[in-house]
Amino acid sequence: MKNIFAENLVNLRKRSKMTQEKLAARLGVSFQSVSKWENAQGYPDIELIPVIASVFGVSVDALLGYQAEKIQTTLYAEKYRDEEYYWGNRIWSGCYEVLKQMPPVRPLRLLDIGCGEGQAAVFFARNGYQVSAFDITESGIEKGKRLAERSGVSVNFFRADLLDYRMENGSHTGNGGVRANGSGYDYDIVYASGSLQYIPPEKRAEILRHYKEHTAPGGIHVMNVFVEKPYLPTPPDWEEKEYFWKTGELFYHYSDWKMERMEEYVFDCDSGGARHQHCMDVMIGRRPDDISWRSRKKE
Numbered sequence: 001m002k003n004i005f006a007e008n009l010v011n012l013r014k015r016s017k018m019t020q021e022k023l024a025a026r027l028g029v030s031f032q033s034v035s036k037w038e039n040a041q042g043y044p045d046i047e048l049i050p051v052i053a054s055v056f057g058v059s060v061d062a063l064l065g066y067q068a069e070k071i072q073t074t075l076y077a078e079k080y081r082d083e084e085y086y087w088g089n090r091i092w093s094g095c096y097e098v099l100k101q102m103p104p105v106r107p108l109r110l111l112d113i114g115c116g117e118g119q120a121a122v123f124f125a126r127n128g129y130q131v132s133a134f135d136i137t138e139s140g141i142e143k144g145k146r147l148a149e150r151s152g153v154s155v156n157f158f159r160a161d162l163l164d165y166r167m168e169n170g171s172h173t174g175n176g177g178v179r180a181n182g183s184g185y186d187y188d189i190v191y192a193s194g195s196l197q198y199i200p201p202e203k204r205a206e207i208l209r210h211y212k213e214h215t216a217p218g219g220i221h222v223m224n225v226f227v228e229k230p231y232l233p234t235p236p237d238w239e240e241k242e243y244f245w246k247t248g249e250l251f252y253h254y255s256d257w258k259m260e261r262m263e264e265y266v267f268d269c270d271s272g273g274a275r276h277q278h279c280m281d282v283m284i285g286r287r288p289d290d291i292s293w294r295s296r297k298k299e
Contacts, residue, residue, distance in 0.1 A: 004065030006040040012056040012063075013038075026055055054159065055138055091120045092193040094222045097284055101220050101260060104128035108188040113162055113211075114195020118144020118155065125153035129189070132156040134165060162198060162207070167214045185216035192223045196250075197242045208253045212287065220260065220286045225250050227264065227279040236274045250281050260284040 024031040036042035112121040112133035121133035228244035261284035
């Protein structure tokens with residue numbers, strides 16, 4: 001087992017372009033300890049195992065060699081390890097829609113779902129929002145933190161899987177369950193761009209309902225999803241764990257909210273190194289005032 005762990009640790013560290021010294025600093029140990037682990041001359045304390053797995057974005061089983069293949073959560077886990085930002089300084093135009101729909105004239109809490117390298121999250125923080133942002137890739141979270149530091153803003157970045165993350169857990173958010181503005185709700189704004197395709201169809205209703213329930217009255221959700229069209233080939237970088245949405249499916253889940261924007265369009269993309277097209281549904285939905293919402297439900 002030690003030999004398998006040692007080999008995995010060396011491969012993961014080198015793939016992440018991390019020195020033994022840097023990994024040791026992350027773990028709060030000496031680089032000599034890391035060297036001993038990699039040479040199968042020792043083994044970390046058991047409480048460090050999940051920490052090491054989290055650093056590299058793999059499961060504990062994969063780190064210890066219980067799986068034949070190391071888990072790569074998405075293809076972006078690898079791409080985000082490069083020093084350069086994979087998405088550059090690009091942000092989706094929906095970021096500006098957030099500013100239009102709910103300008104931060106008062107403290108507003110915003111959640112960025114599947115934040116990638118953190119460009120949108122930092123944009124929101126620079127414009128005065130109180131931002132929490134999560135992604136499944138440790139490499140993306142680390143780059144987001146560095147970007148926030150360089151930009152002189154504070155963002156609550158944390159690692160989580162959108163299939164498992166629930167706001168009542170508290171442990172993911174790091175805010176101890178504190179609600180937005182004392183209102184009893186976690187967020188005023190929920191933002192998701194290029195991430196909801198990782199939710200399989202059978203989980204969408206439950207997950208979106210959860211986000212809706214934890215959004216303050218008058219709050220908004222700004223989201224986009226990739227839609228399947230028979231006249232468009234599957235993109236070259238589409239992953240096994242990505243799932244297309246159907247036209248109008250996202251809107252259906254928000255039939256009890258006010259629609260500020262509903263749109264579908266096709267656009268060109270060159271991600272994955274090959275020119276291709278996507279069809280996308282875009283939604284801006286606003287949670288109605290509780291009183292009018294309840295009164296409509298009684299009718």
